[in-house]
Amino acid sequence: MRNLLDFLYRYRTFGLFIVLEVLCAWLIIQYNNRYNASFLNSSNTLAASISQASQNTENYFKLQQINKQLLEENERLKDSLINRPLIYAGNDSIKARYHATKARVINNTYRRSMNFMTLDVGQQAGVAPGMGVISGTGVIGQVKSVSQNFSTVISLLHRNLMVSSTLKRTNTICTVSWDGLSPIQAEVKFVPKHIDLQVGDSVVTSDYNSVFPPGIMIGIVSEVNVKEEDVYYGARIDLTTDFTSLTYAYVISDDLKAEQDSLENLLEQ
Amino acid sequence: MIRINHILQAKYLAAFLLMQIPLLYRLVFFDVAFGFFYVGYILLLPHGTNRSLIMVIGMLSGLLIDVFSSTPGIHASACVLITFIKDSWYNVANEHSEDDVDLSVNAVGLWGFTKYALPLIFIHHCIIFIVENGGLINFWMLSGKIFYSTILSFIIILTIGYLLSPRKQRI
Numbered sequence: 001m002r003n004l005l006d007f008l009y010r011y012r013t014f015g016l017f018i019v020l021e022v023l024c025a026w027l028i029i030q031y032n033n034r035y036n037a038s039f040l041n042s043s044n045t046l047a048a049s050i051s052q053a054s055q056n057t058e059n060y061f062k063l064q065q066i067n068k069q070l071l072e073e074n075e076r077l078k079d080s081l082i083n084r085p086l087i088y089a090g091n092d093s094i095k096a097r098y099h100a101t102k103a104r105v106i107n108n109t110y111r112r113s114m115n116f117m118t119l120d121v122g123q124q125a126g127v128a129p130g131m132g133v134i135s136g137t138g139v140i141g142q143v144k145s146v147s148q149n150f151s152t153v154i155s156l157l158h159r160n161l162m163v164s165s166t167l168k169r170t171n172t173i174c175t176v177s178w179d180g181l182s183p184i185q186a187e188v189k190f191v192p193k194h195i196d197l198q199v200g201d202s203v204v205t206s207d208y209n210s211v212f213p214p215g216i217m218i219g220i221v222s223e224v225n226v227k228e229e230d231v232y233y234g235a236r237i238d239l240t241t242d243f244t245s246l247t248y249a250y251v252i253s254d255d256l257k258a259e260q261d262s263l264e265n266l267l268e269q
Numbered sequence: 270m271i272r273i274n275h276i277l278q279a280k281y282l283a284a285f286l287l288m289q290i291p292l293l294y295r296l297v298f299f300d301v302a303f304g305f306f307y308v309g310y311i312l313l314l315p316h317g318t319n320r321s322l323i324m325v326i327g328m329l330s331g332l333l334i335d336v337f338s339s340t341p342g343i344h345a346s347a348c349v350l351i352t353f354i355k356d357s358w359y360n361v362a363n364e365h366s367e368d369d370v371d372l373s374v375n376a377v378g379l380w381g382f383t384k385y386a387l388p389l390i391f392i393h394h395c396i397i398f399i400v401e402n403g404g405l406i407n408f409w410m411l412s413g414k415i416f417y418s419t420i421l422s423f424i425i426i427l428t429i430g431y432l433l434s435p436r437k438q439r440i
Contacts (some may be wrong), residue, residue, distance in 0.1 A: 013321055013324075013353075016324060017324060017349065020324055020328050020345075024331075024342040024343075026342070027341040027342030027345070028341065028400065030341075031340070041339040041341060042336070042337060042338075050291070058295075107337075111300055111301075112401060113407070113411075114340075114402075114403075116338075118339075152339055180410075181407060
């Protein structure tokens with residue numbers, strides 16, 4: 001027993017080193033879960049307030065650009081309002097399913113291999129982990145964790161985020177995910193070879209996911225590779241959203257998500 | 270008993286660790302060079318301090334950065350490793366003398382500081398980029414990031430170190 005205590009005493013520094021590293025490893029592994037209530041990330045109230053202050057300073061110098069983005073988005077919305085078929089106008093069950101909460105992006109990275117952003121809305125505005133986030137120009141991510149007034153979002157530029165999507169022209173289901181290379185491009189996976197995939201096809205969110213409303217723009221096919229041995233195309237898209245200048249975003253809440261998920265889980269059991 | 274210049278350490282804390290927070294992902298050059306200069310605070314902790322104590326300090330400063338970059342554990346683990354090996358590495362890189370408490374640039378000289386700091390910054394950057402990347406996927410892009418970031422961080426640390434480190438006093 002004494003020898004054991006002696007041994008522990010002699011190697012106490014090394015022991016502490018091991019303990020601290022194991023603690024760090026545990027934090028890293030635990031954070032890989034899709035949703036969590038970790039306070040050790042950018043939705044932490046104190047950290048987010050500081051990010052917000054520094055982002056405010058930065059935004060002050062970008063006001064002109066931000067104004068221009070908002071004007072363009074307004075124009076697009078006006079356009080779609082004019083062209084909207086009258087048949088949808090009175091259909092409340094379609095309209096009422098999704099709600100958008102406006103948010104400001106107070107922290108955003110796009111050059112790392114795993115990118116996150118922070119929004120200035122949280123539980124108080126009804127944001128919950130798992131909700132989709134879009135901007136005026138397309139899909140940008142999914143909420144990972146929330147605090148009272150802030151939330152951390154997994155960016156579309158994160159290798160673990162897969163978005164269920166469709167090719168608009170052929171209605172083929174496929175998956176969009178990021179390969180870690182360029183912040184303006186992503187990969188389209190699982191498009192079978194018998195489909196006629198062409199450069200210039202639009203890729204939008206599919207009807208089959210309970211995160212994003214169907215038909216939200218993701219990107220435009222820019223490169224199609226066919227390999228003899230593969231079952232699927234290897235294709236890349238140019239993202240329609242410019243991740244380098246995100247200022248405003250909308251968090252999408254789906255009123256029927258719980259109902260859809262519980263029904264689908266019932267089938268799986 | 271070693272004497273620690275607490276005012277100088279407080280200056281380092283402010284200049285390296287607290288300055289890093291607003292500049293964390295804003296100080297990026299050519300899309301590959303990330304300036305993680307906060308590691309300078311850990312490198313300049315006085316030589317010969319209780320190793321357990323500086324490991325805890327390293328862990329806490331790493332966690333502080335982690336909170337802002339949404340990567341809990343990654344910066345912390347790299348910092349713990351650096352604090353664990355820094356004193357031994359200093360003794361290997363520079364001939365050890367008992368009164369080397371202050372590791373500032375003026376005290377150990379430019380070459381001495383480079384020999385001591387550059388490899389440790391490189392190890393630190395290797396860990397954070399590889400762990401964040403989840404392995405060695407996109408190897409060339411990853412090694413470019415590590416290489417250029419190491420250089421950028423080192424230059425910033427050297428500059429701040431020169432500005433803050435006390436002049437050698439003549440007796």
